[in-house]
Amino acid sequence: MDNGARIFVAGHKGLVGSAIVRELRARGFTNLILRTRNEVDLTDRTAVNRFFVNEQPEYVFLAAAKVGGILANNKHPVEFLRDNLYIELNVMDAAWKHRVKKLVFLGSSCIYPKFSPQPIKEEHLLTGELEPTNQWYAIAKIAGIKLAQAYRKQHGFKAISLMPTNLYGPGDNFDLQSSHVLPALIRKFHEAKTNGARQVTVWGSGQPRREFLHVDDLADAALYLMETYDDGEIVNVGLGDDVSIAELASKIAAVVGYEGEIVYDASKPDGTPRKLMDVSRLTGLGWVAKVTLDEGLRSTYRWYLENYAETGLRASAPARRS
Numbered sequence: 397m398d399n400g401a402r403i404f405v406a407g408h409k410g411l412v413g414s415a416i417v418r419e420l421r422a423r424g425f426t427n428l429i430l431r432t433r434n435e436v437d438l439t440d441r442t443a444v445n446r447f448f449v450n451e452q453p454e455y456v457f458l459a460a461a462k463v464g465g466i467l468a469n470n471k472h473p474v475e476f477l478r479d480n481l482y483i484e485l486n487v488m489d490a491a492w493k494h495r496v497k498k499l500v501f502l503g504s505s506c507i508y509p510k511f512s513p514q515p516i517k518e519e520h521l522l523t524g525e526l527e528p529t530n531q532w533y534a535i536a537k538i539a540g541i542k543l544a545q546a547y548r549k550q551h552g553f554k555a556i557s558l559m560p561t562n563l564y565g566p567g568d569n570f571d572l573q574s575s576h577v578l579p580a581l582i583r584k585f586h587e588a589k590t591n592g593a594r595q596v597t598v599w600g601s602g603q604p605r606r607e608f609l610h611v612d613d614l615a616d617a618a619l620y621l622m623e624t625y626d627d628g629e630i631v632n633v634g635l636g637d638d639v640s641i642a643e644l645a646s647k648i649a650a651v652v653g654y655e656g657e658i659v660y661d662a663s664k665p666d667g668t669p670r671k672l673m674d675v676s677r678l679t680g681l682g683w684v685a686k687v688t689l690d691e692g693l694r695s696t697y698r699w700y701l702e703n704y705a706e707t708g709l710r711a712s713a714p715a716r717r718s
């Protein structure tokens with residue numbers, strides 16, 4: 397991509413899209429095409445086609461998606477399946493029709509079977525049953541992968557698919573009902589410390605293990621692969637290291653400075669027991685993550701303090717799509 401290339405970042409207001417925009421700007425890309433949901437509703441095929449006719453993007457980062465944590469996935473199966481299918485289909489089809497040079501599609505580690513061998517290799521896709529809580533989202537993301545592969549096979553369209561592990565960082569959703577675990581715990585521990593509460597409740601058993609990648613690393617990987625990788629095979633994007641939810645809770649409590657008790661609510665689902673990515677394909681392509689979990693937790697807490705904690709206003713607004 398040259399610095400004046402017309403680059404559409406779909407979902408630029410979300411955690412992933414905003415990180416990609418920061419990274420592109422930091423590298424001197426000046427011709428970014430950004431639209432809010434009110435300007436172009438990506439679930440609306442006609443609106444998407446009109447947008448591609450008018451703007452003629454050359455490159456697309458497809459970071460728009462209906463996303464959320466374990467409870468949101470479980471409660472809104474229709475939106476997680478339907479909206480993601482619409483977005484992927486509309487954007488990929490328009491990108492192919494309007495001769496986009498290359499498209500990066502972002503999936504998720506939840507596409508893999510619930511009891512996949514660990515660490516999870518790309519070839520474990522479709523080898524077993526999905527985790528029930530997020531099967532709707534997973535099926536939509538698997539359809540996105542297959543769409544990208546189908547357009548490549550039939551039309552030679554250059555679409556690549558990256559499968560990030562659990563992401564976090566600036567711009568995350570801190571709403572306690574719809575967020576992922578990491579931002580939820582930052583907020584819970586911060587509020588407990590501020591209010592002098594003696595207990596924080598963490599959902600589930602604390603035993604599941606998760607791999608957490610800072611979203612700036614994901615953005616760096618997405619640009620790197622946009623420029624260097626051109627194949628239909630999916631690529632895992634992660635750190636190659638995980639922690640239990642209990643360990644994560646202790647780390648966040650320490651970063652926030654909360655000294656009270658941590659209790660577990662077994663009535664909430666654990667989800668997949670473990671989803672550690674095998675990142676050897678990615679490291680073989682020459683990319684490794686830079687931000688450690690400890691550094692990332694500290695910087696994300698600072699971001700939370702500056703952007704949410706002071707006013708408390710945005711903290712209650714549920715995010716719909718990344």
Ligand code: GFB
Binds near residue numbers: 563664
């Ligand atoms: O981050 P999370 O919602 O998503 O939950 P998944 C991870 C683990 O943290 C689960 C536990 O075992 C939760 O029960 N947990 C503990 C909490 N306390 C909390 C809390 O306060 N909030 C939340 N949200 N969890 C998602 C998928 O699965 O992963 C998505 O549902 C997506 O579709 C995403 O793929 C990456 O890792 O279980």
